[in-house]
Amino acid sequence: MPKPYPREFREDVVAVARQRDPGVPLRQIADDFGISETCLQNWLRKADIESGARPGTTSAESAETRELKKRLRLLEQENEVLRRAAAYLAGEPEARWFPKMIYPLVRELAATGAPIRVPVAVACRVLKLHRQKYYAWLNQPVTEAEWEQAHRMNALIDAHRDDPEFGYRLLRDEAEDAGWTMCRRTAWSLAAQAGLVSATQRRRRGKGKKPGPPVFDDLVLRDFTADAPNRLWLTDITEHRTGEGKLYLCAVKDVFSNRIVGYSISDRMKARLAVNALEHAVARRGDVAGCIVHADRGSQFRSRKQARALHRHDLVGSMGRVGAAGDNAAMESFFALLQKNVLNRRIWTTRQELRIAIVTWIERTYHRRRRQDRLGGLTPIEYETIMNTNLALAA
Missing domain, CATH: 1.10.10 (Arc Repressor Mutant, subunit A)
Structure with a gap:
């Protein structure tokens, strides 16, 4: 089953479709972004419902309904725990409150045939017990x-x-x-x-925070080549001023075809910006295990969130040296093109205005119209289509 497109990507496509020039059909917009026309129509319909322009149940209302049902079920379970615990401990000495003496009640509540079955996690939380110790007791009697x-x-x-x-x-x-x-x-x-x-014992000094993740080794060494897709990705962050403040773009580039496989745009340059761009790339490319993700030594790429995202998708981290822009030169060249063709073309009043211009240039011009000498005079989309076909025939 294919993974859903990231929410940020869907919002950008809807914004481009709504602001398209008169006479431009939806099919052209869908083709520019590599999706079907029916998919784009569905996104527009959902966006109209979310904005109130069309009647229907919004995602917020659906989420609220699910949350209320979940909360109601949880309250019923918590009430059952308290009711059964009051009856179970009635008339017992205070020593009976030792955790291992209450574990049989947790087992009864979690039994399959219980009138109101209460998960072990809920019962332990209400009774302030440790689940690990309960399961240890379950495996070995007292x-x-x-x-x-x-x-x-x-x-x-x-x-x-x-x-x-x-x-x-x-x-x-x-x-x-x-x-x-x-x-x-x-x-x-x-x-x-x-x-x-x-209460009079001195506390240890220090903040007690865990150290950050180690810096990755440079696995690229300025060799920006790959013999297949999803072997080497480059990523970096750029910024540009608007009338509302700065706008930050984090992009992920596949060296094989120079295609921007993932990106994220935000008004704040935090670790979540780099993680969202990486998740966008993984969602669009599918099986990416073993791919090297090369970046500079910015704090966003050294964060715990980024390290966990790399580990979650079996990706391999790589970082250049401090202050050596050439260690990520292939990514810097893309940002130079973006700067010349979009960012510096005019003064941007709002962040949304610049955002639409960036995603339109990436998806429509850079991917599908701008031919590159390195790719034999082909666009990134054309090059990937031809090379993937050749690789499939060779296999």
Whole structure:
């Protein structure tokens, strides 16, 4: 089943179709963007519904209805947990509240034949239990030693609740007074498991943040060639001023045909801009596992979000040196063309106006009309069509 087009791409196509010159048919717009006319008509109809120009249920209303149904079902499950827990714990001593003593109730609620079946995750959240520990208990019943350890821990918790300033040594003394003897080492271990820390203990300094992802090695070494599609992608970000402020474009280029396989446009240059461009490229190209994605050392391409996106699609990251523009020269050449043919042609009043001009030039002119000497006098679309056919016949 083919992947759906990214939302940003659909919005750009609809905007171009709405602002087309008089006499330009929808079929031409659809051909320029490589989609069918029926698909474009469906996008326009949905856009009219979203804007209120046509009656119908908007995506926001559908999402709200689904969310309300989901919330109602969740509330019924939470109410069932509280009702069953009140009956299950009625008349029991406080020690009964130790987590492993309530696990049988969670198992009953999650049983297939339960009147209102409650998932384990919901029951554990309402009862403030850990799912991992519940599943561990489910695989191995509670032993006598665990029963005693549970009561010892409850005694330490009760002592800590009464005197938060006590450390594990004083908590052990209080637990022994309550009838639960243990050595100091056991008291320390149980207090650590329960997170019982003296209120007077000093906290460790530092922000506690994880370090960012490491910089990728340069796997390209300025060799901007590929013998097949989806072997080497280049990506970078450019910006241009408008009357409303700056507009940022992140593009992904396939070196094989020089085609812009993905792009994202936004008014903010954040990591999400690079991730959206990469997701756009993956959605349009299909099987891209093993493809090298080469970028500069900008913070957007070194972010955790970008690293996770590369890992999620089995892509290989690559980065040039600091301050070496030639390490991504093939991508810079595309931005130079864009600058000369679109960005610097006039003064742009709004971001939307410049956005439409950019996507129209990429999809209509650069991909389908601008012939390149490197491709043998063909456009990127023509070159890919011919070469893909040849590769299929050779296979």
